Structure formats: C-alpha cells, structure tokens
Amino acid sequence: MIYGIGTDICDVRRIRASLERHGDRFALKILSEAEFKTWKARSARWPERGVRFLATRFSAKEAFSKAIGLGMRMPMTWRLCEVGKLASGKPVIVLHGVLKDWCEARGLSAQVSVTDETDYAASFVVVEQKEKNP
Numbered sequence: 832m833i834y835g836i837g838t839d840i841c842d843v844r845r846i847r848a849s850l851e852r853h854g855d856r857f858a859l860k861i862l863s864e865a866e867f868k869t870w871k872a873r874s875a876r877w878p879e880r881g882v883r884f885l886a887t888r889f890s891a892k893e894a895f896s897k898a899i900g901l902g903m904r905m906p907m908t909w910r911l912c913e914v915g916k917l918a919s920g921k922p923v924i925v926l927h928g929v930l931k932d933w934c935e936a937r938g939l940s941a942q943v944s945v946t947d948e949t950d951y952a953a954s955f956v957v958v959e960q961k962e963k964n965p
C-alpha cells in the first residue's frame with residue numbers, strides 16, 4: 832500500500848549561487864560519496880551539468896523526506912538518501928545507515944522521478960509499505 836507521497840521543486844539559480852559561494856563544501860553537504868564522485872566528474876566536463884545534477888538530487892531528497900513524513904529530521908539526512916541510476920537511466924533511491932534501518936523496519940520502499948528545465952528542477956517520490964502477512 833502507499834505509505835506516502837512527496838514532491839519538491841528546486842530553483843536551479845539558488846543551487847548555482849550556493850555552489851559559487853561555498854564550492855565543494857555545499858555539494859559535500861548534500862551528496863553521498865557516490866553522488867559526489869559523479870558530480871565531480873560531470874562538473875569537470877561541463878560545470879552547468881554539475882549544477883543541474885545537484886539541483887535534481889536536492890529536490891529528490893526533499894521529495895523523499897516528505898514521502899516518508901519526516902521532512903529533514905533525523906534519521907532523514909541529505910547524505911543518507913542517495914539517488915542512484917539503473918543501466919536504463921531510471922533513477923533509484925538508495926538508502927544508507929540509520930535511514931536505511933528506519934525504512935527497513937517499517938517495510939518501506941521508494942520510487943522516484945526527477946525532471947529539470949531551465950531554472951527549475953522537480954521530483955516526485957512514492958513510498959510503499961510492504962503488506963504484513965495476515
């Protein structure tokens with residue numbers, strides 16, 4: 832059954848400004864280790880792609896935080912919620928640490944979709960809960 836849904840829209844210009852002000856420190860606060868590596872590689876090739884990558888991750892993590900009903904409160908943290916990618920290109924939520932434990936204890940799994948266009952990035956997350964055996 833559906834446990835929760837979450838959505839978020841992120842202003843790409845704000846992400847760009849934060850990156851200009853704080854550089855890698857801002858990216859490190861938002862991104863998991865694996866995401867940070869991808870961000871570094873994309874930014875090196877084309878800085879604007881790095882900005883957009885960070886903006887979609889930012890919005891997906893906020894959308895996930897709403898879908899689980901916590902917002903950005905422990906155990907929900909930016910870096911414990913990773914947005915990975917399947918070979919097909921489909922994004923997937925990969926959880927770590929206490930957030931993973933919290934979701935597993937409740938039988939929760941998530942589906943995510945992200946999009947971006949010019950000045951905005953947006954995400955939608957659906958969280959499902961495994962039915963308990965009768």
Ligand SMILES: CC(C)(COP(=O)(O)OP(=O)(O)OC[C@H]1O[C@@H](n2cnc3c(N)ncnc32)[C@H](O)[C@@H]1OP(=O)(O)O)[C@@H](O)C(=O)NCCC(=O)NCCS
Binds near residue numbers: 899903904
């Ligand atoms: C949920 C949250 C991430 C959204 O923040 P935001 O990007 O500034 O705001 P957005 O416009 O994207 O979303 C706001 C909407 O999120 C929804 N929302 C707020 N808390 C929520 C929660 N726990 N679960 C699901 N949705 C939530 C509300 O509908 C809110 O709209 P409303 O205030 O008009 O009802 C943020 O409100 C949050 O995490 N708050 C808790 C942070 C906090 O108190 N931290 C303290 C740590 S010490």
